[in-house]
Amino acid sequence: SPAMRLRALRLRWPEWLIGAGGVVLLVAMLGLPWYTLTLSSRPPGPIFLVPQQVDGWNGLATSHWLLLLTVIVALAATFLQAQRRAPALPVTFAVFAALLGGVSTLWLIIRVLIDPPGGRGIGGWIGLVGAAAIAYGGYASVRMEGIARVDAPTEIPTIEVAELPTG
Numbered sequence: 127s128p129a130m131r132l133r134a135l136r137l138r139w140p141e142w143l144i145g146a147g148g149v150v151l152l153v154a155m156l157g158l159p160w161y162t163l164t165l166s167s168r169p170p171g172p173i174f175l176v177p178q179q180v181d182g183w184n185g186l187a188t189s190h191w192l193l194l195l196t197v198i199v200a201l202a203a204t205f206l207q208a209q210r211r212a213p214a215l216p217v218t219f220a221v222f223a224a225l226l227g228g229v230s231t232l233w234l235i236i237r238v239l240i241d242p243p244g245g246r247g248i249g250g251w252i253g254l255v256g257a258a259a260i261a262y263g264g265y266a267s268v269r270m271e272g273i274a275r276v277d278a279p280t281e282i283p284t285i286e287v288a289e290l291p292t293g
Contacts, residue, residue: 131209132205132208132209133208133209134208136207136208136209136210136211137204137207137208138207138267138270139266140220140263140264140265140266140267140270141203141204141207141208141216141220141263141267142204142263143259143260143262143263143266144200144203144204144220144223144227144259144260144263144264144267145200145201145203145204146259147200147227147255147256147257147258147259147260147263148196148197148200148201148204148256148260149201149256150252150253150255150256150259151193151196151197151200151230151253151256151257151260152197152256153252154182154249154250154252154253154256155181155182155183155190155193155194155197155249155253156181156182156183157181157249158181158182158247158248158249158252158253159179159180159181159247159248159249160179160180160181160182160185160186160238160246160247160249160250160253161179161180161185161242161243161244161245161246161247161250162177162178162179162180162244162245162246162247163177163178163179163180163185163243163244163245164176164177164178164244165177165178177245179247180244181249182249182250182253185243185244186237189233189237192226192229192230192233193230193234193253193257195226196223196226196227196229196230196257196260199219199222199223199226200223200226200227200260200263200264202219203216203219203220203222203223203264203267206219207220207267216267217267217268220263220264220267220268221264221268222264223260223261223263223264223267224260224261224263224264224265224267224268225264226260227257227258227259227260227261227262227263227264228261230257230260230261231254231257231258231261234250234253234254234257235254237250238250238251238253238254239254
């Protein structure tokens with residue numbers, strides 16, 4: 127049906143921000159170094175200390191699942207907004223994106239700014255920006271009312287009123 131096609135014109139700036147934040151967080155989590163950990167060799171033999179960079183997926187023991195869920199919800203919110211005329215699912219996923227993005231942002235403030243497990247890498251900072259973009263985009267999307275211009279009615283339907291017989 128025409129209402130179920132993906133249409134980029136249905137995306138408002140908050141949904142673009144949610145989607146971009148999801149992509150940025152995913153790329154940062156899987157492809158960029160977050161921490162530099164110092165590993166040591168084991169005996170027998172001399173002990174060597176070797177710095178090793180780890181990405182967000184391997185550097186965040188269990189909280190990487192929170193970030194992955196945040197990315198999935200962010201991309202789903204963007205996809206559903208582009209797909210549907212009715213606001214129920216897009217708004218629901220925008221609310222979830224705002225909540226998960228906020229929780230992820232707070233968690234990353236702790237893990238990147240306050241208490242990193244090793245030396246900080248660029249990935250953590252970029253991931254923090256991505257999570258914050260998801261949170262703000264979700265909030266702004268929920269606050270923005272109305273439907274996309276592409277889905278607005280072109281004509282207002284009118285009803286012809288027949289003249290009633292007098293008498």
